[in-house]
Amino acid sequence: MSDTLGVLLLGFAGLGPDQDHQQDMYLPAFSTHDGFEVVAVAGDDAAGRTTAERLAGKLGLPAPAADLATALADPAVDVVSVCVSPERRADAVIAALRAGKHVLADKPLALTAADAARVAAVAAETGLVCLPAHHQRFHPMIGAARGAVAAGKVGLPWNVQADFLVAGGTPSPAGELANFAVYPIDVVLALTGQRVRRVFARLSTHWSDGGADDHALLFLDHDNGLTSTISVGRTRELADTPPAGLALHRYRVSGSHGVLDIDASRPAVVLRRAEASSHTWHGAGTVDRLLDELRAAIAAGRPSAPSAADAVHIAEIVDAARTSAASGTPVELSQEGSR
Amino acid sequence: MARHSVIEDTPPPGVLIVGAGFIADHHGAALRATPRARLAGIVDVDAGRASAAATAAGGVAWSTDLGEALARPDVDAVIVCTPNMTHEPIALQVAAAGKHLLMEKPLTITVPSARAVVEAFDAAGTVVMAAHTHRFYDYGRAVDDAIAGGAIGRPVFARLAMLGGWIWPDWRAWVLDPAKSGGHALHNGVHLLDLVSWWLRDEPVSVYARGRKRTAEELRIHDYLEMHVEYAGGASAVCEMSRGHRPSTIDRRDVLVAGTDGVLQLPAEGWGSPLVTESGASLLPPQAANGFAVQLDAWLDAIADPAAERAMTPADAVRAVALGVATELSIERAEPVTLDEVMGGVLA
Structure with missing residues (x-):
């Protein structure tokens, strides 16, 4: 393996018509990362192929392969960045793994826990890296907090309170539970390392005109008596938050010997001018750090953190939240788990 | 804010404090600071505590007998600061005596008893308010x-x-x-x-x-x-x-x-x-403003004009x-x- 890994950008879809994390997030991050080079693009449907052709021209890459199997057979490709439509995503990730490629998978890895589990099984069997793009855990405030909590700085954690509120942007037609909840759930799991055993949830529609949920409240019971509460959603636009930016992103970890408050709107240089105030900072972003983890896991031949198995557990929690919100009662998760 | 509607030479209402624990000190301080009411006495089941609080308050009357204190004509209203399980019987006693009540939260510790208290004050035509000070x-x-x-x-x-x-x-x-x-x-x-x-x-x-x-x-x-x-x-x-x-x-x-x-x-x-x-x-x-004093004012407003909109209603307290x-x-x-x-x- 050379120092630089060849990347195939596969698919340009997301949850909703204008979500394209491939071009908005992963392409820029791969392009600036020393460990990767985008060597090919491909789509797995008509829209994806059209985008791929245009992008290949723009990036000076060879014409996209006519079909998925051909694209995945390219020996120059080490890593596949998978952003195909969510309903075909699990199958595309499995095909890439079967073709011997490592995978960066847009979130959600799959629409159901069962589909995510199929992916995780193939990832485990092939020994290849399958990294779900839960990039918020790589925020510098959260990264430092993970280390502090793991080192016992607050003693034994017993409660986490989380707020993940995005302002503006296009509401996800799939609902914000499906769209956003994976991020704060992943952060809570990364902070504490405690699996979830029981879920009570409430879904509301406060801000969007469509019928999809735009606010979810998740009440989670974890191993070792840890409880967590996650508020996640999308409000209308706010003057001091860029469209689709995070208006509130914070976690409070209460432990037997202390409390840690994590405000992911920091560190920040605050800019106040005639128009609404804004924030800025320097340094690698969360997606850049996600790619650092992808590169490191591939180099070490170890599963990534988060792993496909982590995505399965998150999908179980999201599934249970949907069931709980519909029934109005808490839902128990299976004891054996999926690790 | 509504002011008391009594004519000028009517003395301000006399207020009895029942239960001389730490929260009573906050209510007592608010009472001492307002010209709109006066501390008429202190009742506690513990005579030592009652007399000590009465002395600290400038030598007001004290008693261990609530019934006796409620019978005094210069007592118009009561602030109750006793343990929660005593709230229901004391509230009913205050209602029966025809006096107004500011009850430390919670109003009572069961829904039926909270309802009974509100009904008793409705029947008596006097004011009951729970002290949700926040x-x-x-x-x-x-x-x-x-x-x-x-x-x-x-x-x-x-x-x-x-x-x-x-x-x-x-x-x-x-x-x-x-x-x-x-x-x-x-x-x-x-x-x-x-x-x-x-x-x-x-x-x-x-x-x-x-x-x-x-x-x-x-x-x-x-x-x-x-x-x-x-x-x-x-x-x-x-x-x-x-x-x-x-x-x-x-x-x-x-x-x-x-x-x-x-x-x-x-x-x-x-x-x-x-x-x-x-x-x-x-x-x-x-x-910051003294929340107990602002609350006391709101209670005295309700006593002065029971028909006016209340800052904290009996239904709020039951809820x-x-x-x-x-x-x-x-x-x-x-x-x-x-x-x-x-x-x-x-x-x-």
Whole structure:
């Protein structure tokens, strides 16, 4: 393996018509990362192929392969960045793994826990890296907090309170539970390392005109008596938050010997001018750090953190939240788990 | 604000304080500071405590016999600061004596008794108000003012956290006995449950709560409460009340209210001036109105004009009790509990 890994950008879809994390997030991050080079693009449907052709021209890459199997057979490709439509995503990730490629998978890895589990099984069997793009855990405030909590700085954690509120942007037609909840759930799991055993949830529609949920409240019971509460959603636009930016992103970890408050709107240089105030900072972003983890896991031949198995557990929690919100009662998760 | 409608040479109402514990000191200080009422006496089951408090208050009358004190013609109203399980019988006694009542929260520790108290005051034609003092603090009013002014549109989600460490006495403290206090949800939880319900301007329909026994597993009350309330109009709230946080010096209030048109926050670190000294870091709180004094004014307004709009209605007090009862029941069952169930199928 050379120092630089060849990347195939596969698919340009997301949850909703204008979500394209491939071009908005992963392409820029791969392009600036020393460990990767985008060597090919491909789509797995008509829209994806059209985008791929245009992008290949723009990036000076060879014409996209006519079909998925051909694209995945390219020996120059080490890593596949998978952003195909969510309903075909699990199958595309499995095909890439079967073709011997490592995978960066847009979130959600799959629409159901069962589909995510199929992916995780193939990832485990092939020994290849399958990294779900839960990039918020790589925020510098959260990264430092993970280390502090793991080192016992607050003693034994017993409660986490989380707020993940995005302002503006296009509401996800799939609902914000499906769209956003994976991020704060992943952060809570990364902070504490405690699996979830029981879920009570409430879904509301406060801000969007469509019928999809735009606010979810998740009440989670974890191993070792840890409880967590996650508020996640999308409000209308706010003057001091860029469209689709995070208006509130914070976690409070209460432990037997202390409390840690994590405000992911920091560190920040605050800019106040005639128009609404804004924030800025320097340094690698969360997606850049996600790619650092992808590169490191591939180099070490170890599963990534988060792993496909982590995505399965998150999908179980999201599934249970949907069931709980519909029934109005808490839902128990299976004891054996999926690790 | 409505002023008392009595003619000028009528003496201000005489107020009896029942129960001479620490919270009585706050009410007493508010009474001493207002020209609108006067402290008429102190009643406590413990003669030593009653006489000491009476002496400290400038030598007012004291008694261990509530009936005798209530019979005095110069007693017009009563502030009750006794343990929670005594609230119902004392309130009924005050109503029967035809006096007005400011009852320390909770009004009572069961919904039927709360209803009975409100009915007794309705029948007597006198005022009963529960002392949900946080409605009268600057921060509670600032949040309410902003919402009332339409700053965030219709409020749809509220978070309110009051986090502290252990402040109670030892195992013998009545608050630690659920039969006497009603549990932590009735004792302190009602503060938050009332405040968010007031802010959200919506009627609660169900509660899902989780309780923890952080300080000792042998506790019979939950020193940490997390209370999720759902409202009829679609709003929701998450309230946290803690006396189980460590380090015990922690003192935290955190407010977030999201509305249809904006977000309101009172961040935990926005409360005062950070003070760092040789003995550590703390927050110097700003000068603020005395919530007990503002509350006393609101109560005296109601006494002066019972027909005027009240800052805190009897129905609000019953609702707070119902929310507290639903919280305790939800923790016990580990499931959501409807207000309909604890209200006996009838909404107040």
